[in-house]
Amino acid sequence: MNMLRQIVIVSSLGLRTLRQRLWQSLVIVVGVACVTGVLLFMLSMAEGMHQAALNYGDPRSVIVVSRGMIFENPSAIPRDQARIILNVPGIARAQDGSPLSDASVSTFVPTELRRNNAQGFIILRTFGKEGQALRPTFHLVSGRMFRPGTHELIAGVKAPFQFKGMALGDKVILPDGEWPIVGTFATGDLLDAQLVGDTETVMQSIRHNTYNTVTARLASPSAFAAFRRALTTNPILAVDVMRLPDWNALGSAGISDFFHLAIYGISVILAIGALFGCFNTMYAAVESRSNEIATLRALGYGGLAIAVSVLLEAAMLSVAGGLIGASIAWALCDGEQTGFGSDVFTLIVSPAMIGTTILWAIAVALLGGLLPSIQAARWTVSDALRAR
Amino acid sequence: MKYFPLVWAALRRKPIRTLVTFLSVTAAFTLFGLMIGLNDTLHQLEARAPANRIWTVGRFGDRAMPIAAAHRIARLPGIKKVSVMSYLNGYVGDPKNVAGALMADDVYGDIFTDQLTPEGWESIRRDHTTVTMSRQQAEHFHLKVGDIYKVIAPQSVRADGTNVWELKVGHISEDVPQVPNGMVAGSYDYYDRSLPLAKQGTIAEADSIVDDPANAAALSKQIDRLFANSAHPTQTTPEKTLYAVNNFFGGMNVGALTHGIALIGLLMILFLIGNVIAQSVRERRAEFAALKTIGFSDAKLIALVAIEAALPCIAGALCGVLTAAALSEQLPKVMPRTFGIPPPVMSPAVYMLALASAFLLALASAALPALRLRRQDIAAVLSGRA
Numbered sequence: 022m023n024m025l026r027q028i029v030i031v032s033s034l035g036l037r038t039l040r041q042r043l044w045q046s047l048v049i050v051v052g053v054a055c056v057t058g059v060l061l062f063m064l065s066m067a068e069g070m071h072q073a074a075l076n077y078g079d080p081r082s083v084i085v086v087s088r089g090m091i092f093e094n095p096s097a098i099p100r101d102q103a104r105i106i107l108n109v110p111g112i113a114r115a116q117d118g119s120p121l122s123d124a125s126v127s128t129f130v131p132t133e134l135r136r137n138n139a140q141g142f143i144i145l146r147t148f149g150k151e152g153q154a155l156r157p158t159f160h161l162v163s164g165r166m167f168r169p170g171t172h173e174l175i176a177g178v179k180a181p182f183q184f185k186g187m188a189l190g191d192k193v194i195l196p197d198g199e200w201p202i203v204g205t206f207a208t209g210d211l212l213d214a215q216l217v218g219d220t221e222t223v224m225q226s227i228r229h230n231t232y233n234t235v236t237a238r239l240a241s242p243s244a245f246a247a248f249r250r251a252l253t254t255n256p257i258l259a260v261d262v263m264r265l266p267d268w269n270a271l272g273s274a275g276i277s278d279f280f281h282l283a284i285y286g287i288s289v290i291l292a293i294g295a296l297f298g299c300f301n302t303m304y305a306a307v308e309s310r311s312n313e314i315a316t317l318r319a320l321g322y323g324g325l326a327i328a329v330s331v332l333l334e335a336a337m338l339s340v341a342g343g344l345i346g347a348s349i350a351w352a353l354c355d356g357e358q359t360g361f362g363s364d365v366f367t368l369i370v371s372p373a374m375i376g377t378t379i380l381w382a383i384a385v386a387l388l389g390g391l392l393p394s395i396q397a398a399r400w401t402v403s404d405a406l407r408a409r
Numbered sequence: 410m411k412y413f414p415l416v417w418a419a420l421r422r423k424p425i426r427t428l429v430t431f432l433s434v435t436a437a438f439t440l441f442g443l444m445i446g447l448n449d450t451l452h453q454l455e456a457r458a459p460a461n462r463i464w465t466v467g468r469f470g471d472r473a474m475p476i477a478a479a480h481r482i483a484r485l486p487g488i489k490k491v492s493v494m495s496y497l498n499g500y501v502g503d504p505k506n507v508a509g510a511l512m513a514d515d516v517y518g519d520i521f522t523d524q525l526t527p528e529g530w531e532s533i534r535r536d537h538t539t540v541t542m543s544r545q546q547a548e549h550f551h552l553k554v555g556d557i558y559k560v561i562a563p564q565s566v567r568a569d570g571t572n573v574w575e576l577k578v579g580h581i582s583e584d585v586p587q588v589p590n591g592m593v594a595g596s597y598d599y600y601d602r603s604l605p606l607a608k609q610g611t612i613a614e615a616d617s618i619v620d621d622p623a624n625a626a627a628l629s630k631q632i633d634r635l636f637a638n639s640a641h642p643t644q645t646t647p648e649k650t651l652y653a654v655n656n657f658f659g660g661m662n663v664g665a666l667t668h669g670i671a672l673i674g675l676l677m678i679l680f681l682i683g684n685v686i687a688q689s690v691r692e693r694r695a696e697f698a699a700l701k702t703i704g705f706s707d708a709k710l711i712a713l714v715a716i717e718a719a720l721p722c723i724a725g726a727l728c729g730v731l732t733a734a735a736l737s738e739q740l741p742k743v744m745p746r747t748f749g750i751p752p753p754v755m756s757p758a759v760y761m762l763a764l765a766s767a768f769l770l771a772l773a774s775a776a777l778p779a780l781r782l783r784r785q786d787i788a789a790v791l792s793g794r795a
Contacts, residue, residue: 044687045684045688047680048680048681048684051677051680052677052681055673055674055677058673059673087563088563089500089504090504090563091504091505095564097564128469129469131468131644134655134660136660136662137655139653139655139656140650140651140653140656183660195469196468196469196638196642227469228640228641279743279744287440287443287670290436290439290440290443290674291436291440291673291674291677293432293433293436294440294674294677294678295433295677296433297432297436297681298677298678298680298681300429301426301429301430301433301681301684301685304425304426304429305426305684305688360659360660361658361659361660361661362660
């Protein structure tokens with residue numbers, strides 16, 4: 022008899038008796054649902070954070086920082102050097118003909134987290150003349166823009182989600198007293214949970230005499246190499262030049278490696294538990310079907326067909342569990358806004374991630390069902406009848 | 410106890426099933442141990458933070474304060490002792506190989522007795538050009554006593570114009586839980602003297618001991634008010650607040666997160682054990698009927714089933730937490746050194762909680778099968794009619 026036909030027949034026979042083993046089978050379903058649910062929940066966090074970090078700012082931008090820096094805060098660019106960088110050839114032009122480049126500072130302002138009053142730090146970033154133009158998605162949502170030279174700030178629309186006292190009309194304590202939030206804005210990226218003020222006014226107030234970074238948009242993407250060469254070979258400057266997406270990836274690399282290790286570590290431990298559950302269930306299933314299997318063998322069905330049918334049953338239950346876990350994680354997490362430290366971002370459960378977890382489910386089923394399926398395949402007629 | 414052989418025989422009847430049950434319980438409790446252990450460790454850190462220590466740093470970013478600020482803090486009534494320090498931030502070899510040292514004055518070691526051993530602090534005081542390293546850091550940089558720790562610090566240019574700091578390792582001390590990623594400490598005096606004259610006299614942190622812990626919060630506010638309108642506003646925080654549990658994972662609710670994951674693991678094996686016990690009882694209905702016939706009470710039978718469920722649970726729980734302890738010892742090797750989260754330590758409380766959970770798990774999973782057992786008709790079972 023055709024092998025495939027055998028497998029189909031034996032499997033459908035097994036599935037028809039599944040109802041008698043409903044509760045046992047739930048062990049696999051629940052176990053795998055737990056694994057995929059937890060895995061996806063944690064991945065949604067890591068992926069959300071990672072995507073938010075990668076998609077921060079305009080991808081056409083380039084960033085200039087002090088040489089060797091992988092974070093912007095320790096980077097320091099003196100005013101005289103910034104002037105050179107701001108005017109390097111190759112930078113796109115604003116409408117008034119000035120170069121589309123902006124030197125700015127960022128600093129952490131101590132505050133409290135809304136969620137549990139833990140100590141938090143909101144990022145205060147500054148815009149110079151071209152700061153807004155370098156962020157095409159920037160738009161005011163309420164209130165008005167800060168006026169350069171006055172002690173005013175604007176806050177991202179998501180800042181109040183993570184921090185206390187960061188809504189329109191609230192006052193932020195900075196060295197020169199209380200700065201009112203006169204407007205709120207949105208850009209659609211991490212800036213939405215930050216404060217923005219005027220570069221020179223803020224620098225004067227927090228007594229910074231150096232910029233942290235210079236951001237620029239190039240006239241064309243191909244100008245990058247020349248732009249970088251102009252800056253890195255200038256003996257007065259000691260800077261690194263990067264495309265913004267590369268810079269974003271650099272900063273988020275170290276932490277996300279560890280996050281992934283923690284996520285997969287936890288999931289592997291859970292999966293091992295689910296795997297043993299699968300083993301137990303399939304072992305019991307093979308035992309309880311011993312009569313049926315013996316009869317099938319006596320009728321001439323091959324051991325392999327029986328083994329495959331056992332694995333198929335395990336995989337089916339496991340994938341069902343995986344889909345349940347994934348649906349729960351998707352319903353609870355996908356698109357949810359959450360905050361971590363100074364960042365506010367949305368959790369992501371993508372089809373690709375669900376696909377990965379379904380592969381996990383299949384792996385659990387195959388590994389857990391392997392020994393029971395071999396056991397079933399080796400079952401001879403006399404063994405099975407004796408087991409009765 | 411005298412019925413132990415009965416339970417043992419039941420467990421040995423299907424050795425593979427018992428073994429696999431035990432292993433899955435072990436896996437669930439490994440996770441339980443890691444999660445609850447982490448939560449517990451963070452709470453201990455918070456509890457261990459001395460209530461009389463407050464930290465003063467520049468309020469905005471990594472701003473340095475003038476050392477005069479520390480002198481002003483020291484003059485405030487209620488402040489017992491003040492020490493100052495700066496950070497040497499840089500890298501060894503490659504910019505990604507982050508390295509540095511905490512450069513502390515001679516008082517610092519008297520205030521932070523919990524960060525390094527007294528010998529460690531003493532070694533720095535004896536020779537201001539040396540650093541003391543915790544074992545973890547020394548292993549990371551492959552250094553031993555007498556070696557040179559060569560840090561390239563772009564933000565700390567020396568008086569001679571270079572940014573290379575060659576510091577001799579004077580002492581290596583054991584790691585302490587309060588400093589999860591280990592530390593390197595040197596002398597503030599040496600650091601400050603090595604800077605160009607114009608850069609000298611600034612500090613990154615002024616740390617104080619207050620007379621009365623009850624005043625820690627009020628004094629912190631007072632210090633910040635003192636400098637509010639100066640060129641160097643400060644941010645002063647009692648150490649207890651700094652080490653609050655929810656400050657660790659970016660303000661996430663650590664308790665809910667760790668307990669949630671641990672509970673999901675338990676939920677998963679609850680189903681598994683419940684099924685195993687149900688199956689085992691179903692297969693041995695005749696045996697239980699026979700026991701009933703010779704005078705075993707319902708309560709006794711239920712106890713037998715509960716113990717049969719409890720044994721693999723409790724053994725698995727113990728093994729799981731032990732595995733978690735072994736795993737977390739390996740954690741520092743894979744954790745980014747700048748992460749600042751301590752590897753979980755399994756305290757007796759974690760073991761107790763694991764055992765209690767295992768016991769509850771066994772009771773919960775044995776409940777249904779045991780009840781069914783109570784209702785069963787002996788005559789029917791023994792005559793093969795049920």
